[in-house]
Amino acid sequence: MSIALRSFAKINLGLRIGPPRADGFHELRTVYQTIALHDIVRVEVADGNGIEIRCDDSRVPLDATNTCWKVAERVLTTLDRQSKVIITIEKQLPVQGGMGAASSNAIAAMLGLERALSIELPQSEKLRIAAEVGSDLPLFLIGGTILGVDRGQEVYALQDFPETPLVVVTPAVGVSTPKAFAQWDALVARESTRSNALTTNEHAVTIKERDQAANAWLSERLLSQSFIAKGPASGVPAAGGDRAETPLLDLVRTGIENDFERVVFPEYPELREVKSVLLREGARYASLSGSGSTLYGLFESADAARTVAERMRDAGHAAVATRTVGRAEYWKELSALSN
DSSP states (O other): EEEEEEEEEEEEEEEEEEETTTTEEEEEEEEEEEEEEEEEEEEESSSSOEEEEEEEOOTSOOOSSSSHHHHHHHHHHTTOOEHHHEEEEEESTTTTSSHHHHHHHHHHHHHHHHHHOOOOOHHHHHHHHHHHOOOOGGGGTTTTTTEETTTTTEEEEEEOOOOOOOEEEEOOOOOOOHHHHHHHHHHHHHHHSSSOOOOOOOHHHHHHHHHHHHHHHHHHHTSOOBBOOOOOOBBOSSOGGGGGGGHHHHHHOOOOBTTTHHHHHOOOOHHHHHHHHHHHOOOSSEEOOTTSSOOOESSSHHHHHHHHHHHHHHOOOOEEEEBBBOOOHHHHTTTTOOO
């Protein structure tokens, strides 16, 4: 049996990086948001044993380092099952783009494997496996608008952000997340011993002013929502409750910014320029997603997003207009493909 599922991307609505921990990870606070862009993941189960990954994109590993492989192996171990599992990834999302593509692929593989084996793991087991494999995986077991804390793997279902058009730009560079964290630690160490003044040229000041206005707009919009989802949503229970409100309010009230921009933009100035273009083109909010290299801008209307995406493509940017996806639609469309 072959099971095909959509594997949706995410963006980060703000990302605060805390100090490094004893386990080597950093404390994080972020709001994840699923969007309509997606890969397709197909899962087949046959007699025999072993895991096979298939993908035409040469940047995707086909061995045990692939997140789909890691998840499938853990699912089979948890079930004490031996089967031949073939996972085919049809790539549309960028690799090392900050959109959670590999993590989303892995969760799609998990859900597809459940269906192919005609079993369903408890949600707690799925969350455990997801968190073991990577910090970004658990969010895709909830979908919609999600608060991420701890190292990002502790997730809380929020009331959905209103459906919002956006433009996603994927520059042809890959940003290493471990390297970005190392650069952040180095920046923090430097700033602890001396003042690290921001560039004060007119361009930088203009960008800072636009950022402040954009952060205020998004903060107000998030604050207008009822934060913590009360009870199950589309069969997926909220992974938390009132205890998530304090870190969420802290994130919102201190400004919805992505700390990675402070280390990624100096190394890749072209990414800073893309953000500047999005803001000049009328984005109400623009940001790096995760550690990048993907950037996005939120727009007031789908027509405006389409027009800006077309204009940016004409200027040589890999831009596409899309929209946010709420929790109910996420689960409806995830497995709406034919077998």
